[in-house]
Amino acid sequence: MVRQIQAKFRSLFKDEPILVRSPGRVNLIGEHTDYNEGFVLPAAVDKAIYFAVAPKKGAVGSLHAFDLDQSHEFEIARPVRSDKGWPNYLMGVVDQLGKAGAAVGGFACVFGGDIPIGSGMSSSAAIEAGLAFSLNRIFSLGLDPLKLVKLAQKAENEFVGVRCGIMDQFINIFGRPRSVLKLDCRSLDHQYFPFERADLRIVLCDTLVKRELAASEYNVRRAQCEAGVKILAKHAPGLLSLRDVSLELLEAQRSEFDPIIYKRCDYVVHENLRVEEACSDLKKGDFTAFGRRMNGSHDGLRDDYQVSCRELDVLVEAAGDVPGVLGARMMGAGFGGCTINLVEETAIEALKEGVVKSYKDIFGREPKIYISSLRSGTDIIKI
Numbered sequence: 001m002v003r004q005i006q007a008k009f010r011s012l013f014k015d016e017p018i019l020v021r022s023p024g025r026v027n028l029i030g031e032h033t034d035y036n037e038g039f040v041l042p043a044a045v046d047k048a049i050y051f052a053v054a055p056k057k058g059a060v061g062s063l064h065a066f067d068l069d070q071s072h073e074f075e076i077a078r079p080v081r082s083d084k085g086w087p088n089y090l091m092g093v094v095d096q097l098g099k100a101g102a103a104v105g106g107f108a109c110v111f112g113g114d115i116p117i118g119s120g121m122s123s124s125a126a127i128e129a130g131l132a133f134s135l136n137r138i139f140s141l142g143l144d145p146l147k148l149v150k151l152a153q154k155a156e157n158e159f160v161g162v163r164c165g166i167m168d169q170f171i172n173i174f175g176r177p178r179s180v181l182k183l184d185c186r187s188l189d190h191q192y193f194p195f196e197r198a199d200l201r202i203v204l205c206d207t208l209v210k211r212e213l214a215a216s217e218y219n220v221r222r223a224q225c226e227a228g229v230k231i232l233a234k235h236a237p238g239l240l241s242l243r244d245v246s247l248e249l250l251e252a253q254r255s256e257f258d259p260i261i262y263k264r265c266d267y268v269v270h271e272n273l274r275v276e277e278a279c280s281d282l283k284k285g286d287f288t289a290f291g292r293r294m295n296g297s298h299d300g301l302r303d304d305y306q307v308s309c310r311e312l313d314v315l316v317e318a319a320g321d322v323p324g325v326l327g328a329r330m331m332g333a334g335f336g337g338c339t340i341n342l343v344e345e346t347a348i349e350a351l352k353e354g355v356v357k358s359y360k361d362i363f364g365r366e367p368k369i370y371i372s373s374l375r376s377g378t379d380i381i382k383i
Contacts, residue, residue: 001050001112001113001114002019002021002050002381002383003383004066004112005019005050005051005052005066005110005111005112006019006052006383008052008064008066008110009052009054009064009108009110012062012064012071012108012110013054013056013062013108013110015054015056015108016054017051017052017053017054017108017110018051018052018053018054018134018137018138018380019050019051019052019380019381019382019383020050020051020053020130020133020134020137020378020379020380020381021048021049021050021051021130021378021379021380021381022048022049022050022051022113022126022127022129022130022133022172022378023044023045023046023047023048023049023126023172023175023375023376023377023378024044024045024047024048024049024115024121024122024123024126025042025043025044025045025121025122025125025126025167025168025171025172025175026042026043026045026121026202026204026331026340026372027040027041027042027167027331027332027340028041028042028043028180028202028278028290028294028340028342029041029271029274029275029278029293029294029297029329030042030271030272030274030275030297031271031297031301031329031330031331031332032221032267032268032271032301032305032307032333033185033243033268033271033272033275034165034166034167034185035165035185035222035225036185036225036241036242036243036268036272037185037186037240037241037242037243038185038186038241038242038243038268038271038272038275039182039183039184039185039272039275039276040167040182040183040185040275041180041181041182041183041193041275041278041279042167042168042170042171042175042180042181042183043171043175043179043180043181043195043202043374044171044172044175044176044374044375044376044377045121045202045372045373045374045375046372046373046374046375047113047114047115047116047121047370047372048113048114048115048126048375049111049112049113049115049123049126049127049130050111050112050113050381051109051110051111051130051131051134052109052110052111053107053108053109053110053131053134053135053138054107054108054138055105055106055107055138055139056105056106056107056108057106058106059075059076059077059105059106060073060074060075060076060106061073061074061075061076061079061090061091061094061106061107061108061109062106062107062108062109063087063090063109063111064108064109064110064111065086065111065112066110066111066112067112067113068086070084070086072084072086072087074087074091074094076094076098076104076105076106077098079091079092079094079095079098079159081159086127088159088160089124089127089128089155089156089160090109090111090127090128090131091159092128092154092155092156092158092159092160093128093131093132093135093151093152093155094131094135095155095158095159096132096151096152096154096155096158096159097132097135097141097151100143100147100151102135102139102141102143103139103141104135104139104141105139107135107138107139109131109134111127111130111131113126116206116368116370118210118211118337119204119206119337119338119368119370120204120331120332120333120337120338121204121338122168122172124156124160124162124164124168125152125156125164125168125169125172126172126378128152128153128155128156128169129148129149129152129169129172129173129378130172130378132148132151132152132155133148133173133378133379136148137380145173145174146188148169148173149166149169149170149172149173149174150166150169152169152172152173153165153166153168153169156169165185166183166185166188167183167185170183170188170190171183171377172377172378173377173378174190174377175374175375175376175377176192176376176377177374177375177376178194178195178196178374179192179193179194179195179374180192180193180195180282180374181193182275182279185243186241186243191279193279193282193283194282194285195282195374197285197287199344199345199346200287200326200342200343200344200345201343201344201345201348201371201372201373202340202341202342202343202371202372202373202374203340203341203343203348203351203369203370203371203372204331204338204339204340204341204369204370204372205315205319205338205339205341205355205367205368205369206337206338206367206368206369206370207309207311207312207315207336207337207338207339207359207367208365208367208368209309209311209312209335209336209337210336211332211333211334211335211336211337214307214332214333214334214335214336214337217307217333217334217335218333221264221305221307224260224261224264224265225241225242225264225265225268227261228242228257228261228262228264228265229241229242229245231253231256231257231261232245232249232250232253232265235249235252235253236249242265242268242269242272243272245265245268245269246269247269247270247273250262250265250266250269263303263304263305263306264304264305266304267300267301267304267305268305270296270300271297271300274293274296274297277289277293278290278293278294281293287326287342288326290326290327290342291325291326291327291342292327293327294326294327294328294329294340294342295320295327295328295329297329298316298328298329298330298339301329301330301334302330305334307330307333307334307335308330308334308335309334309335309336311336311359311363312330312334312336312337312339314358314359314362314363315328315339315355315358315359315367316328316329316330316339317358318354318355318357318358318359319339319341319343319351319354319355321354322347322350322351322354323347323350324343324344324346324347324350324351325341325342325343325344325347325351326342326343326344327341327342328340328341328342338370348371352369355367355369356369
């Protein structure tokens with residue numbers, strides 16, 4: 001694919017581009033903790049968006065989406081939202097660079113990739129951070145990696161209009177091979193943990209269910225968590241988010257809570273603890289215990305945070321019946337998308353057979369299955 005994108009660039013623009021790989025991501029544990037200023041444990045994966053980019057004369061950005069075979073041009077100084085949708089993720093980056101005072105000139109870009117759209121592997125962040133990295137390189141802007149992360153996030157928040165957290169863009173830039181990254185979503189402090197057991201694979205099972213409820217219910221969950229913080233802050237001055245809440249404090253004030261609000265807060269507090277415990281498991285190389293944390297995460301997402309759906313639950317239950325599957329849970333906002341499974345290599349075929357049969361028997365269609373390995377963050381490709 002990289003060679004095809006390079007060839008397309010040469011054909012369209014008669015020039016030699018730099019080539020950049022910008023990865024998708026998985027989040028092993030720590031779901032819905034990011035906007036509560038908690039902890040997440042993502043990793044960059046082998047699925048990626050690939051860019052061919054070069055400067056060109058003038059003050060126009062020329063974009064070509066290889067997979068869609070569509071093109072779009074815009075003025076660098078005045079990006080305008082497009083009804084096509086996909087150009088907005090790229091123009092949002094240029095918009096943010098302009099607001100930051102960066103000297104971006106005209107450029108040409110061809111991009112495409114193999115991150116499954118709608119799978120929860122964050123193709124949008126790969127597009128945004130990948131272009132930010134590329135423009136930083138070709139125009140020698142001198143922006144440090146954290147600046148690129150924040151700029152890419154703001155592109156999605158402000159130009160695209162999606163209130164995403166910072167995790168996706170952060171792991172895109174800061175990912176390392178054979179490692180997961182524990183990110184503190186408040187301070188942005190981060191720490192790497194080894195994920196090096198050679199016989200383990202990350203397997204994603206895609207429900208193919210569009211997450212139509214995810215956006216509206218996401219906002220509901222945020223509001224419910226904020227309501228819980230208001231109650232607890234009366235008893236703990238200075239408390240800013242559920243990140244600051246202990247199980248003891250939450251339990252002590254339980255009588256003041258609406259039962260639903262309590263369940264939402266209880267899940268988030270436990271999930272933050274699970275991330276901490278999962279990191280301890282990785283230090284010890286105890287992937288069996290790590291898998292149990294994943295299972296516990298799904299139970300909480302299903303029963304307390306209530307963002308799962310029947311399709312996700314069927315995939316998790318089917319995976320749990322397969323020897324060699326150490327852990328399984330839904331990944332992402334919920335109400336569709338993928339499950340993430342920690343699987344011994346010898347069990348992959350049995351997992352495929354088990355989840356396909358269970359899913360097809362109940363829903364009459366087969367899930368898509370992706371096998372991933374952990375790779376580095378965004379970087380230049382040399383051919």
